[in-house]
Amino acid sequence: MNDADVSKQIQQMVRFIRQEAEEKANEISVSAEEEFNIEKLQLVEAEKKKIRQEYERKEKQVQIRKKIEYSMQLNASRIKVLQAQDDLVNSMKESASKELLNVSKDNKTYKNLLKDLIVQSLLRLKEPSVLLRCRKGDVKLVESVLDSAKKEYAEKAKVAAPEIIVDSVYLPPAPSRDNEHGPSCSGGVVLASRDGKIVFENTLDARLDVVFRKKLPEIRKSLFGQVAV
Known part of the structure; x- marks a missing residue:
């Protein structure tokens, strides 16, 4: 090659x-x-x-x-x-x-109401001797119904008439422009046992509170119905 x-x-x-x-x-x-x-x-x-x-x-x-x-x-x-x-x-x-x-503006009506409130309070307390407190302006009206209230209570409770001592310390006065923001009471009474251990507040304001609390569900239902919020 x-x-x-x-x-x-x-x-x-x-x-x-x-x-x-x-x-x-x-x-x-x-x-x-x-x-x-x-x-x-x-x-x-x-x-x-x-x-x-x-x-x-x-x-x-x-x-x-x-x-x-x-x-x-x-x-x-x-x-x-x-x-x-x-x-x-x-x-x-x-x-x-x-x-x-x-x-409380109608003396006759308010006088009868005070007697009923006192009797109701006595029936709740069932004490032989009680202390009663009211507004200063109601003292005369209260004193005028004490005897009839004690008698009515004694008949209903079937006990001796109790001793009721009107306290020298008074409930607040009715609401007014002068005490617009202070304590006030629209009327009624507060009764207590002599030792102060049992107290029954039977003022008009207290009764309104009780009634209002009980009726509140009905009031709400009436005003707002059953609509859930």
Whole structure:
């Protein structure tokens, strides 16, 4: 084999090696591009997932805030409604309290009422000797009915007539502009055992409070119905 043949074979081998190298390089390039695209797609999907999760998290936070705000507004509305209802009920009680002042203006009616209140108080206490407290302006009226009250009590309780001592300490006066913010009493009496351990408050104001507490459910039902607030 001469030099020309050897040179020819070498060139063929070089071309073959070069062709193989190019083919291999193309394969590597294609594979690398596929891997790059796959990795890029995975990164894009991972980023999309993170964005979706962040959006869902923020959306939940917004929903929670909306629920909290709604609940706060609802509670505030309920409080306003309840306050308005309480104001109306209290205004009714205040009107009733003002009407009590008219009771003691009619001496004859009030005198009979005082006797009944004293008898009722004696029946509750059932004590042989009691202390009676009334308004200073009612002392004469009270003293005028003591005998009849003691007699009526003795007949009803079937006991001896009790001793009733009118206290020199008086209940507050009737409400007026002069004592608008001070203690007041619309009338009635307070009786106590001599040792002070048993006290029965039978004033008009106390009776109004008792009646109002008992009738409050009916009053609310009448005014506001059964609507839950």
